[in-house]
Amino acid sequence: MMPGGEESPHEASLGLLYHLLRDKDPKGLDELDPGEHALRRLILLADYAWRSYDLAPSTKAHLDSFVIDALAADRGRPWRALGSAPPGTKPVSTKTVDVAILTILLEEFEATVTAFGALPTTSARTSQPFYEASVSCEHSPEALSVVITKAARPLNVHAAAPLARLREYYRPVITILVGIAAGHPGKVSLGDVVVPRNVLYYEPARLTATGLQLRPEHTAPPDPYLYGFDLYDADAGPFGDRMGSHFAELPIDRRPQIESDAFQPAVHGANTSIASGEVVLRDGSLIGALRDRFDEKIHAVDQESYGFAESSRGTSWLIFRGISDYGDPDQPRGWKRLAAASAAHCLRDFLERGYLPANSSGF
Amino acid sequence: MAESIISPFYVRVSQISSEPVPQHRKDTYAWLAPKLLDSRPGILRQASNSIYLTAEQMRQSPSAIQNLLRPPAEASSRECLIILDLADNPYHLLREIFLYHVADTVVRWLRQYERCKIVVLLPLMPPSSSLFWEIDRSVRSGSRDEVGRLAVLASDGEYRYFFLAAADLNRYRISQMLSNDDLRAQLRSRIVRKRGHYAFAGRHGIHCSRFFFETGAADRQIGDLVVRWAEEKIRPHVRGGRFTLVSHGKHAQRFHEAVAGAAAALGSKFAELDLDTGLGMDQVDGAIALVLNVVHTGDTYKKIISMLREKNFHLAPEALTVLAVDEELPHNYAQPRLSPLISDLPRLKVAKDECEQCVIGLPHTDPPDDELVSIRAFDMWDILRDSPFHPEPYGPSSRLRPRLPLVPDMRQIFSRHGDWIAHKIGLLLAKLEIDSDVVFISPEEPIIDTLTTRLSEIRQNRQIAIQIPRPVLDAEPMVTEVRANRNEEWHRQLRHLGEQDQQNIVLLDEFVRSYSTARAMVNLLRSEEFSEFGMRVKAYVPIVDFSNGSESPIMKTYPLYRLPLP
Numbered sequence: 001m002m003p004g005g006e007e008s009p010h011e012a013s014l015g016l017l018y019h020l021l022r023d024k025d026p027k028g029l030d031e032l033d034p035g036e037h038a039l040r041r042l043i044l045l046a047d048y049a050w051r052s053y054d055l056a057p058s059t060k061a062h063l064d065s066f067v068i069d070a071l072a073a074d075r076g077r078p079w080r081a082l083g084s085a086p087p088g089t090k091p092v093s094t095k096t097v098d099v100a101i102l103t104i105l106l107e108e109f110e111a112t113v114t115a116f117g118a119l120p121t122t123s124a125r126t127s128q129p130f131y132e133a134s135v136s137c138e139h140s141p142e143a144l145s146v147v148i149t150k151a152a153r154p155l156n157v158h159a160a161a162p163l164a165r166l167r168e169y170y171r172p173v174i175t176i177l178v179g180i181a182a183g184h185p186g187k188v189s190l191g192d193v194v195v196p197r198n199v200l201y202y203e204p205a206r207l208t209a210t211g212l213q214l215r216p217e218h219t220a221p222p223d224p225y226l227y228g229f230d231l232y233d234a235d236a237g238p239f240g241d242r243m244g245s246h247f248a249e250l251p252i253d254r255r256p257q258i259e260s261d262a263f264q265p266a267v268h269g270a271n272t273s274i275a276s277g278e279v280v281l282r283d284g285s286l287i288g289a290l291r292d293r294f295d296e297k298i299h300a301v302d303q304e305s306y307g308f309a310e311s312s313r314g315t316s317w318l319i320f321r322g323i324s325d326y327g328d329p330d331q332p333r334g335w336k337r338l339a340a341a342s343a344a345h346c347l348r349d350f351l352e353r354g355y356l357p358a359n360s361s362g363f
Numbered sequence: 364m365a366e367s368i369i370s371p372f373y374v375r376v377s378q379i380s381s382e383p384v385p386q387h388r389k390d391t392y393a394w395l396a397p398k399l400l401d402s403r404p405g406i407l408r409q410a411s412n413s414i415y416l417t418a419e420q421m422r423q424s425p426s427a428i429q430n431l432l433r434p435p436a437e438a439s440s441r442e443c444l445i446i447l448d449l450a451d452n453p454y455h456l457l458r459e460i461f462l463y464h465v466a467d468t469v470v471r472w473l474r475q476y477e478r479c480k481i482v483v484l485l486p487l488m489p490p491s492s493s494l495f496w497e498i499d500r501s502v503r504s505g506s507r508d509e510v511g512r513l514a515v516l517a518s519d520g521e522y523r524y525f526f527l528a529a530a531d532l533n534r535y536r537i538s539q540m541l542s543n544d545d546l547r548a549q550l551r552s553r554i555v556r557k558r559g560h561y562a563f564a565g566r567h568g569i570h571c572s573r574f575f576f577e578t579g580a581a582d583r584q585i586g587d588l589v590v591r592w593a594e595e596k597i598r599p600h601v602r603g604g605r606f607t608l609v610s611h612g613k614h615a616q617r618f619h620e621a622v623a624g625a626a627a628a629l630g631s632k633f634a635e636l637d638l639d640t641g642l643g644m645d646q647v648d649g650a651i652a653l654v655l656n657v658v659h660t661g662d663t664y665k666k667i668i669s670m671l672r673e674k675n676f677h678l679a680p681e682a683l684t685v686l687a688v689d690e691e692l693p694h695n696y697a698q699p700r701l702s703p704l705i706s707d708l709p710r711l712k713v714a715k716d717e718c719e720q721c722v723i724g725l726p727h728t729d730p731p732d733d734e735l736v737s738i739r740a741f742d743m744w745d746i747l748r749d750s751p752f753h754p755e756p757y758g759p760s761s762r763l764r765p766r767l768p769l770v771p772d773m774r775q776i777f778s779r780h781g782d783w784i785a786h787k788i789g790l791l792l793a794k795l796e797i798d799s800d801v802v803f804i805s806p807e808e809p810i811i812d813t814l815t816t817r818l819s820e821i822r823q824n825r826q827i828a829i830q831i832p833r834p835v836l837d838a839e840p841m842v843t844e845v846r847a848n849r850n851e852e853w854h855r856q857l858r859h860l861g862e863q864d865q866q867n868i869v870l871l872d873e874f875v876r877s878y879s880t881a882r883a884m885v886n887l888l889r890s891e892e893f894s895e896f897g898m899r900v901k902a903y904v905p906i907v908d909f910s911n912g913s914e915s916p917i918m919k920t921y922p923l924y925r926l927p928l929p
Binding site for chain 2: 045
C-alpha cells in the first residue's frame with residue numbers, strides 16, 4: 001500500500017475510459033493493426049479491466065458500456081457522456097442515504113457528528129471521513145439515514161472534491177451544507193442560524209479601462225419551498241431547549257459571552273440570502289457593501305456555499321449556517337463551536353419535524 | 364621568509380579540449396589567496412589553460428585526474444597554497460569515482476608536502492555519503508595536522524575544515540554566482556510541473572488547470588536571482604538604497620526561506636506577507652520590494668498592491684515573480700511593474716465548464732495537502748499516449764525472464780516528465796521518513812541514469828546514486844563477478860557505504876516484472892557472501908510495475924504506477 005493512499009478505483013476507471021474513448025481507433029476491433037497503437041490500446045484496456053475489477057457491479061456495468069463504445073466506430077466525443085449520465089441512471093453509488101451532510105471546518109464536523117450521534121463507517125475506502133446516523137422524521141414512516149462528511153479544505157473551489165467522493169459511496173436524496181458564516185449585525189445575532197433561499201457569488205468581475213465591473217452570479221435550491229423549511233417553525237420544537245442545554249453544559253472557559261440570561265438562537269429562513277466568495281472577512285464592511293450593492297436580503301457571508309451549490313446542481317440541496325462572527329477584525333471568542341452546534345441542531349430539528357422527504361405525502 | 368607559491372588548477376570535466384582560464388576565476392584566486400594565507404605575501408602563478416578530462420575519460424578512466432595534477436616544483440621546500448578549482452563544473456558531471464580520485468590526490472599531497480595548504484573549490488558540497496569524504500577519514504587518521512592545512516569550499520558558501528570570516532564566505536558565495544542566464548536555466552530545470560486537476564477561483568469564475576508549479580527545489584537559484592535583481596533594479600532606485608523584501612506565496616515555505624536568505628545577503632529587512640493579516644509599519648524599512656512565488660491571473664498581485672497602497676507603504680518601482688503562468692498576464696498593467704523570472708511554463712488553464720476532467724467527473728487534486736504519491740490513471744495515460752512504445756531495450760538476462768515485447772519509452776518520459784516523477788519519489792521518501800542521506804541504487808542502464816540526473820536536480824544533490832553493472836546482477840553465482848570488479852567505482856562506493864550505518868538505501872528501477880533485478884540487487888547488498896557491503900534496503904521503487912499484482916518476495920515495493928500487461 002502506498003503511503004498517503006491510492007486513487008480510488010472509480011476515479012482511475014473514469015480516467016482510463018476517457019483515454020480509451022479519446023484515443024479510439026477509427027476502425028473496429030477486428031481491423032486493429034497488430035502494431036504499436038493496437039498493442040498500446042490493449043494495455044490500456046487491461047489497465048481499465050484491472051482497476052475497475054473491484055467496483056460495485058452496477059457501477060462497473062455502467063462504465064463497461066463505454067468500453068464497447070470505445071471499440072465501436074467513431075461517434076464524435078463519447079467521453080463527454082462519462083460525466084453526464086442523469087443522476088437516476090448513473091449507478092456510481094453503492095448505498096442510498098436520505099440525507100448527506102457536508103461540513104468544512106473541524107468544529108463544524110464535530111458539532112454535527114455530536115448533534116446526530118453519528119458513528120464512523122468503515123466501508124468507504126478513502127481517508128475522507130464518513131459518519132453515519134439515523135434520525136426520526138414526522139413525515140416519513142421510516143427513520144432517515146444520514147451520512148456526515150468533511151471537506152479537506154475551505155473555499156468554494158474545494159467543495160466539489162469531497163462531494164464527488166461522497167457520491168462515489170452514497171446516493172443521497174438531499175445534500176446539506178452545515179457550518180458557520182459571518183453575519184450582518186442588526187439582521188442576525190451570534191449563534192443564530194441562517195437557511196438561505198438564494199446564494200450570491202460575488203467574486204466574478206470584468207476588468208475594464210475604468211476599473212472592475214462586478215458580475216455576481218446567483219443560484220438557489222431547486223425546491224422553492226425548501227423541502228418543507230418554508231413551513232418549519234423552530235420555536236415550536238425542542239431546538240431552543242436543546243441549544244440552551246448545550247450552552248449550559250459547555251465548560252466555563254469555552255463558553256462565549258452572551259448578553260441575555262439564556263442562549264436562544266433565532267432561525268432565519270424567509271427572505272434570506274447568503275453571499276459567497278473567496279475572502280476571509282476581517283474588514284467589517286464587506287457584508288454591508290454587498291447588501292447595499294446587490295441584495296439587501298444578504299444575512300451572511302461564507303466561502304463555500306456557491307461552490308457547494310454549483311457542485312450539487314441538478315440535485316436537492318440546502319444550506320444551514322450558524323453565525324460565528326460579524327466579519328470584522330475582532331473575532332468573538334468561543335463562537336465558532338457554538339454557532340456550528342446551532343446549525344447542526346437546527347438541521348436535526350428540521351429533519352425531525354419539518355422536512356418533507358421526496359416520497360412523503362406533503363412534498 | 365620566502366614568499367608562498369600560490370598555484371591554482373582550473374579543472375573542467377567532460378570537455379573536448381583545454382580552454383583559457385576565465386578572468387573571473389583568476390580574480391577569484393587573487394581574492395581568495397590572501398584570505399587563506401592570512402595576508403602574508405605570495406606569488407600567484409596563474410595557469411593560462413584548464414586541465415580537462417573528456418567525457419570518455421570521465422566514463423572510462425576518471426583516475427586520469429591523478430596524473431594531470433602536478434604539484435608546484437617548490438612544494439617540498441617552500442610554503443605553497445594549491446587551489447583545486449572544480450567549481451565551474453555542473454555537480455552531476457563530477458562522478459563519485461572522480462571525486463574519490465581528487466580526494467586521494469589531496470590526501471597524498473598533504474602527506475607528502477608538509478608546508479602545503481590545499482583548498483578544493485566545488486560547485487556544491489557533496490553529501491555526507493559521497494566517496495569524496497574518504498578525504499575526511501584519511502586526513503583525520505593521519506598523524507600530521509593535515510586538517511589544518513585543508514579547506515573545502517562550495518560555491519554557495521558552505522565549507523568544511525577551514526574557517527574564513529562569515530563576511531568573506533558570503534562574498535565568496537556571491538562571487539561564485541553563475542550568469543543570470545545560467546541561473547535561470549538551473550531554476551527552470553528545478554521547477555516541478557505537477558500534473559493533476561487543479562481548481563482556481565479568478566475574476567472569470569472557477570477554472571481548472573492541468574498543472575501546478577512547485578519552486579521549492581530551486582530555493583538556492585531563487586535566492587541568488589533575487590539578490591541580483593534587488594541590487595540591480597531596486598537598490599539604485601529607492602531612497603537611500605533602503606528597502607524591505609516582502610515575499611508572498613501560498614504553500615511555499617522554502618520559497619519564503621529563499622527570499623529571507625536573499626534579504627540577509629543584501630543586508631535588508633524581510634517580511635512574509637499574509638493577505639489576512641497584512642503588514643505592519645514596524646516590519647518594513649524603506650520601500651517594499653515585492654517577491655511573489657507564482658502569479659496566475661494577476662488578481663492577487665493587484666489585491667496586494669492596492670492593500671499596501673491603502674496603508675501608505677512606499678513601493679519599489681518593480682516587483683518580481685518567480686513564475687508567471689498565465690498566457691494573458693498583463694505584466695505592465697500597473698505599477699510596480701511585475702517582472703517574471705520564468706514565464707514560458709503554461710499551466711493549461713481552462714474554464715470549468717470546458718474542463719475535460721470536470722466533464723468526466725474527476726475531483727480536483729488539492730495541492731499540497733492532498734497529494735497522492737502514486738500517479739493517477741488519467742495523468743499516466745496522458746503521458747503514455749504521447750510516448751512511443753517499443754520492445755524493452757534493457758533488462759535482466761533472458762535466462763531470468765524474456766524481454767517485454769512492448770514498453771513505454773521511459774527515456775523520453777524521464778526527459779519530459781522527470782521533474783514530476785522525481786518530485787513523486789521525493790514525496791514518497793518523505794512519507795516513509797527516509798528522505799535524508801538517501802542512496803539510490805539501480806542497475807547501470809542509460810535510461811535510469813536520466814532519472815537519477817533529474818532526481819539530483821530536484822533534490823538539490825542531497826543524494827548519492829550507485830549503478831550496478833548488469834553483468835554483475837545477472838551473474839550466477841554472483842560472487843566471482845563481484846570479486847572481479849573490486850576496483851570498479853560501484854564496488855568502492857558500496858564498500859564505503861558499508862562502513863556507515865545511517866544511509867537510507869533505496870533501490871530504483873524503471874520497471875519491475877519478475878523482481879529478478881531487485882532480488883539480485885538485494886542479494887548483492889545483504890548477502891553474507893558480500894559482508895563488506897552489508898546494507899539494509901529501506902524501499903524498492905520501480906516507476907512502473909508490470910508484475911500484474913504479484914507481491915514482492917523480498918521487500919516493500921512502492922511503484923508509482925501499476926500497469927498490467929495483457
